[in-house]
Amino acid sequence: MARFEGKHVLVTGGTSGIGLATAQIVAAEGGRVAVTGRSARHRDTAKAALPDSALVIENDAADPDQVDALVATLREEFGQLDAVFLNAGFGTFRPIEALDADHIDAMLATNVRGPALQMQGLRPLLKDGAGIVVTGSVSPYIGQGGGSVYAATKGAVQGIVRAWARELAPAGIRVNTLAPGPIETNFFEATGLSQEDAQGFAEMVKGMVPLGRFGSPEEVGRVAAFLLSDDASYVTGSEYVVDGGMTMR
Numbered sequence: 001m002a003r004f005e006g007k008h009v010l011v012t013g014g015t016s017g018i019g020l021a022t023a024q025i026v027a028a029e030g031g032r033v034a035v036t037g038r039s040a041r042h043r044d045t046a047k048a049a050l051p052d053s054a055l056v057i058e059n060d061a062a063d064p065d066q067v068d069a070l071v072a073t074l075r076e077e078f079g080q081l082d083a084v085f086l087n088a089g090f091g092t093f094r095p096i097e098a099l100d101a102d103h104i105d106a107m108l109a110t111n112v113r114g115p116a117l118q119m120q121g122l123r124p125l126l127k128d129g130a131g132i133v134v135t136g137s138v139s140p141y142i143g144q145g146g147g148s149v150y151a152a153t154k155g156a157v158q159g160i161v162r163a164w165a166r167e168l169a170p171a172g173i174r175v176n177t178l179a180p181g182p183i184e185t186n187f188f189e190a191t192g193l194s195q196e197d198a199q200g201f202a203e204m205v206k207g208m209v210p211l212g213r214f215g216s217p218e219e220v221g222r223v224a225a226f227l228l229s230d231d232a233s234y235v236t237g238s239e240y241v242v243d244g245g246m247t248m249r
Helices: 017-028 040-049 064-077 101-125 148-171 195-208 217-228
Strands: 008-012 032-037 055-058 081-086 126-135 174-180 239-242
Touching: 008 017, 008 101, 017 032, 017 040, 017 081, 017 217, 032 040, 032 064, 040 055, 055 064, 064 101, 081 101, 081 217, 101 126, 101 148, 126 148, 126 217, 148 174, 174 217, 217 239
Parallel strands: 008 032, 008 081, 032 055, 081 126, 126 174, 174 239
Antiparallel strands: none
């Protein structure tokens, strides 16, 4: 199968976890892929995991001043884009008593403002009929203690995607949300939880999943690749939940 043969695909936050797994699928299916990341360690991992033709770009989605440089690099290297996976994001957990402006602003900057301004900058590069996927989460559905701000940012993503789907439909550009549940990634590194608390949380979460386990980045990446490809040519404004049945109702 070569769904991405001759295509150019961007994956932000593509140097680890779900993003890297998706980039590997795209590359294996003939696409030329660009990934972004702010961690030098993760960028080195991505360079080793992807073919030499891949672009590995240092970029912080939270910094609006870095959008123009990203767009310029992609314009020079790719010209146009056939698909974009706006995947960069993070979450930290705090109870109500510990909320402060810096905590809120940091997640809004990366999870909401980041993809919004990146989409604005990338819009001139998007081919008609392009596929766009934005990473959401199941967090708005589960009322997770300590996760109020993270859930709010991912709820915002859902609203943004539906508006973009309507706005870009005349160009045949499809926009969908991918909402992962508990996935085996480095997500917990940024949560602020101790190792003991993270382990306890993980065991609690597994008990909420009918399939009884965390998913793998590759399992989510396969759904992302479907949405980015022409196989999903009549899918837009939708949310695809990949959570082992955690939120089914």
